[in-house]
Amino acid sequence: MSEAQLFEELANAVYAGDDAKAVELSKKILEAGIEPLKAINEGLMKGMSRVGDDFSQLKIYLPEVMLAAEAMKSALAVLEPEALKRGKATVKSKVVIATITGDIHDIGKNIVAMLMRANGFEVYDLGRDVPIDELIKKAEEVKADFICASTLLSTSMPYMEDLISLLKERGIREKYLVMVGGGPVTREWAASIGADGYGDDGDEAVKVAKELLQRRGAP
Ligand code: B12
Known part of the structure; x- marks a missing residue:
């Protein structure tokens, strides 16, 4: 799967509130050596913003939003430690x-x-x-x-x-x-x-x- 496809799948998993899939894809992304911050921005955030739009238009309801939020959190828990490791620590504040x-x-x-x-x-x-x-x-x-x-x-x-x-x-x-x-x-x-x-x-x-x-x- 290409990087773009992985991000799209990740966005879909968040949108669907599929916790297990979001975690599995996040692990795959790290294994493939892809920048975790890019996966957060182009995968997780895209999925969540679709959730936000559809929630605002009453296409989905609160339970779906809650599931999506959980899937996002679980995926973040996989991606964040690696993002922190790679971070460019440039500030002391x-x-x-x-x-x-x-x-x-x-x-x-x-x-x-x-x-x-x-x-x-x-x-x-x-x-x-x-x-x-x-x-x-x-x-x-x-x-x-x-x-x-x-x-x-x-x-x-x-x-x-x-x-x-x-x-x-x-x-x-x-x-x-x-x-x-x-x-x-x-x-x-x-x-x-x-x-x-x-x-x-x-x-x-x-x-x-x-x-x-x-x-x-x-x-
Ligand atoms: C996920 C979500 C939830 C989840 C939250 C899960 C969680 N742990 O956070 C759940 C289901 C629990 C939830 C509950 C509620 N929600 Co809600 N929710 C959303 C939703 C769909 C997405 C929010 C989100 O996470 N976005 C993704 C993140 C990454 O974006 P972000 O938060 O904007 O953050 C970015 C920037 O803003 C910025 N940023 C954020 N903070 C800061 C701080 C600083 C200092 C800086 C510099 C930058 C910065 O950087 C961030 C990263 O890039 C939005 C819809 C939407 N379109 O936003 C509604 C929304 C925010 N919810 C809304 C409402 C009304 C509620 C409820 C009151 C519903 C209810 N009737 O019970 C309750 C809240 C109860 C409460 N007391 O807080 C409304 C708010 C309306 C308003 N403007 O007041 C929205 C806009 C939906 C809507 N269209 O009506 N919700």
Whole structure:
């Protein structure tokens, strides 16, 4: 099977919520020496984005979405360790990341965390449905450079604004680079709440984080 066919099959397995097939294909991809990050972007993400589109158009329902999400997680568990091994660790910087209050979506946040790790960032992933106060506490504790918040729910977006307000209220806004992202979050909205950075996807998240560090004068 060609690389493109393997990616297509992987996307199909995620779409179908076929856990075993997604894992089997991921192993095949690694055995064939294919770049795991490419498989994540061109296989897993494509399948998940098809799921998203069809869910939005009511062609499929929540149980199918849940199965697809599980298949994606299982495949990620196979691909991620290899992606991390191959990562170009170029940065020394600490990141605290979470999906924010009220939201349990964590696939995108996990991908951002993984790509940051693969690029040398020290990542503290607090999980999902995390109150902003916990994010700040952890950032203070580990002396983080970045606080990264993710959400897929428009109802949770206001907590990102609250996060920045709370940092200001405590007089520690300037200590942190705040990045936000996730489905309903836009570049314009991120700028409007005073976030330092935004990323459309995991690759952009890493790129922007590196640019922000450079601007701050990190080594
Ligand atoms: C999978 C999924 C689920 C799964 C989640 C599994 C999991 N463990 O994450 C399950 C089935 C559990 C689920 C549940 C629900 N879901 Co849902 N779900 C989706 C779906 C289909 C895909 C999301 C996804 O994983 N995308 C793939 C990832 C890779 O993309 P991503 O998250 O956008 O992340 C990328 C970028 O955004 C960016 N990024 C992400 N985070 C960050 C952070 C930073 C700092 C940066 C820089 C970048 C960045 O990089 C990521 C990687 O490239 C979307 C539809 C869609 N089109 O998105 C709906 C969707 C998000 N869900 C939706 C809803 C409403 C729900 C429920 C409330 C449904 C319900 N009635 O119960 C519940 C949520 C309950 C809760 N309290 O959270 C709505 C949200 C509407 C809205 N805007 O508010 C959507 C849009 C579907 C729809 N069209 O209605 N869902």
